[in-house]
Amino acid sequence: xxxxxxxxxxxxxxxxxxxxxxxxxxxxxxxxxxxxxPNGAGKTTLIKxxxxxxxxxxxxxRVEGFSVLTQGKEVRRLIGVVPQENxxxxxxxxxxxxxxxxxxxxxxxxxxxxxxDELLEMTGLASRQHDFPDTFSGGMQRRLVVARALxxxxxxxxxxxxxTGLDPQSRRALWEYIRGLRQSMTVxxxxxxxxxxxxxCDRIMIMDHGVSLADGSAAELKDAFSRAHTYEVExxxxxxxxxxxxxxxxxxxxxxxxxxxxxxxxxxxDALKPxxxxxxxxxxxxxxxxxxxxxDVFIALTGEKVRE
Amino acid sequence: xxxxxxxIWGRDMLVxxxxxxxxxxxxxxxxxxxxxxxxxxxxxxxxDVGGIPYPLFIAPGxxxxxxxxxxFDESSWSMWFHRRVQRTxxxxxxxxxxxxxxxxxxxxxxxxxGAIKGAVVFLVILVLTPFRMDxxxxxxxxxxxxxxxxIFSCLGTICGTVIDKPENIGRVQSVVIVPxxxxxxIFFPLSSYPAQVLPxxxxxxxxxxxxxxxxxxxxGSVPPLFLVNLVLSAALSFVLAVxxxxxxxxx
Numbered sequence: 001x002x003x004x005x006x007x008x009x010x011x012x013x014x015x016x017x018x019x020x021x022x023x024x025x026x027x028x029x030x031x032x033x034x035x036x037x038p039n040g041a042g043k044t045t046l047i048k049x050x051x052x053x054x055x056x057x058x059x060x061x062r063v064e065g066f067s068v069l070t071q072g073k074e075v076r077r078l079i080g081v082v083p084q085e086n087x088x089x090x091x092x093x094x095x096x097x098x099x100x101x102x103x104x105x106x107x108x109x110x111x112x113x114x115x116x117d118e119l120l121e122m123t124g125l126a127s128r129q130h131d132f133p134d135t136f137s138g139g140m141q142r143r144l145v146v147a148r149a150l151x152x153x154x155x156x157x158x159x160x161x162x163x164t165g166l167d168p169q170s171r172r173a174l175w176e177y178i179r180g181l182r183q184s185m186t187v188x189x190x191x192x193x194x195x196x197x198x199x200x201c202d203r204i205m206i207m208d209h210g211v212s213l214a215d216g217s218a219a220e221l222k223d224a225f226s227r228a229h230t231y232e233v234e235x236x237x238x239x240x241x242x243x244x245x246x247x248x249x250x251x252x253x254x255x256x257x258x259x260x261x262x263x264x265x266x267x268x269x270d271a272l273k274p275x276x277x278x279x280x281x282x283x284x285x286x287x288x289x290x291x292x293x294x295x296d297v298f299i300a301l302t303g304e305k306v307r308e
Numbered sequence: 309x310x311x312x313x314x315x316i317w318g319r320d321m322l323v324x325x326x327x328x329x330x331x332x333x334x335x336x337x338x339x340x341x342x343x344x345x346x347x348x349x350x351x352x353x354x355x356d357v358g359g360i361p362y363p364l365f366i367a368p369g370x371x372x373x374x375x376x377x378x379x380f381d382e383s384s385w386s387m388w389f390h391r392r393v394q395r396t397x398x399x400x401x402x403x404x405x406x407x408x409x410x411x412x413x414x415x416x417x418x419x420x421x422g423a424i425k426g427a428v429v430f431l432v433i434l435v436l437t438p439f440r441m442d443x444x445x446x447x448x449x450x451x452x453x454x455x456x457x458x459i460f461s462c463l464g465t466i467c468g469t470v471i472d473k474p475e476n477i478g479r480v481q482s483v484v485i486v487p488x489x490x491x492x493x494i495f496f497p498l499s500s501y502p503a504q505v506l507p508x509x510x511x512x513x514x515x516x517x518x519x520x521x522x523x524x525x526x527x528g529s530v531p532p533l534f535l536v537n538l539v540l541s542a543a544l545s546f547v548l549a550v551x552x553x554x555x556x557x558x559x
């Protein structure tokens with residue numbers, strides 16, 4: 001079966017700097033795929049290669065079986081693109097922006113008018129369709145860019161940081177639209193927001209310095225990084241004095257104290273019983289497993305240092 | 309074929325239609341002022357040039373100047389704005405249209421703006437001044453104007469493609485375009501140049517534009533050498549504009 005997206009040994013270099021290094025990937029049809037990474041990780045370069053805006057220095061990529069190197073026109077016929085910046089035409093009304101997009105895709109008025117009506121309704125912009133995008137809020141402009149990318153009913157939708165700069169309500173509204181699309185198309189998105197990737201993506205890849213660091217569902221990634229089994233423990237009464245006893249237990253790998261709460265990393269699930277049975281077990285008031293968030297996984301893989 | 313170019317041209321014409329009156333007012337004011345200032349102000353000092361009354365001598369050049377300036381302005385600023393500010397060129401490039409569609413659409417927008425604005429200045433000069441000509445000379449003049457608009461639209465497209473800072477587009481206009489226009493004999497006969505310089509001046513495409521336009525409007529035909537110059541310049545600038553845009557987009 002043809003994959004929605006295939007990248008084979010893609011490399012993109014600018015002089016001595018390598019933005020993407022021998023990157024390979026396959027994305028199944030109907031997947032919401034999230035590419036995560038800090039600034040400069042190579043995410044936007046990959047989207048630009050996949051949308052034919054940029055040629056790779058080496059390797060090839062295919063979208064729905066068509067090569068970005070030799071079949072760019074066919075690729076562009078099948079994709080919708082929501083770029084990082086709202087590149088709407090401010091001299092055209094919302095509806096005219098969508099009409100121009102339909103025309104550039106060779107659609108006839110009889111095909112694009114009903115589709116545009118449907119999209120304007122879906123994005124809640126029907127009442128503002130004759131207004132210019134400059135008069136829209138950031139969330140409305142973003143919804144219009146998404147609507148524009150969907151006019152020609154693409155098979156693969158690329159979203160480059162789709163909710164950056166939006167308020168929480170607009171973000172959640174946009175998530176709803178994206179969730180609604182998963183039945184009809186493959187979605188490839190990049191984001192900085194871990195909650196976004198967690199909420200939307202069937203599969204997540206974390207990349208940095210042009211290479212893939214981890215790949216799987218949000219649950220798989222968290223699970224892979226939760227093997228350390230971190231627990232938070234509170235004691236009845238004065239918490240002082242428990243530290244030395246806990247540190248001496250063979251099942252405790254590391255120990256931190258934050259206020260009255262001890263954070264323990266145990267050797268595994270089996271280590272919970274020896275902890276309860278230890279000398280401090282009877283004084284434990286509350287013990288809870290600290291689930292790693294996707295952000296913990298991301299920071300663990302890409303480091304805490306701020307990028308230029 | 310060229311469906312994309314037509315869609316982009318259609319977009320530009322829709323935007324032009326919305327602001328046509330303010331655009332035309334601004335466009336007409338400049339050449340009309342020059343016509344009144346030079347044509348009438350200097351009439352007492354320069355009675356005729358080679359037997360042609362001075363206001364009649366400068367009118368074809370002023371109309372052509374309006375057309376080529378409009379073609380250059382529209383192409384350069386529009387290309388720069390769509391590429392650097394709105395980034396709509398990027399939106400066009402993720403649709404099935406080719407880079408050739410984009411650049412041809414933009415060149416034709418510049419050409420159309422030049423032709424429309426040149427025609428309007430022509431009509432205004434015809435209505436407001438004693439300038440008269442034989443209507444049978446119009447086809448040759450329109451041909452000259454079309455080729456000139458095409459050349460300047462292509463030059464504007466090249467500037468809008470390669471120049472990133474807007475002030476540099478203004479500098480190109482001041483340092484290259486304006487001297488090219490004014491050196492080509494809009495306000496004075498080419499015979500004023502020293503004999504050594506004249507052959508070079510005659511080779512300039514702007515000389516072909518303004519001298520050719522004057523001959524077309526006053527005598528009904530464009531001298532063959534000027535016509536060849538115009539056709540070759542239009543073809544060369546078109547190829548250069550398409551090549552430059554294609555190269556820039558591949559970066």
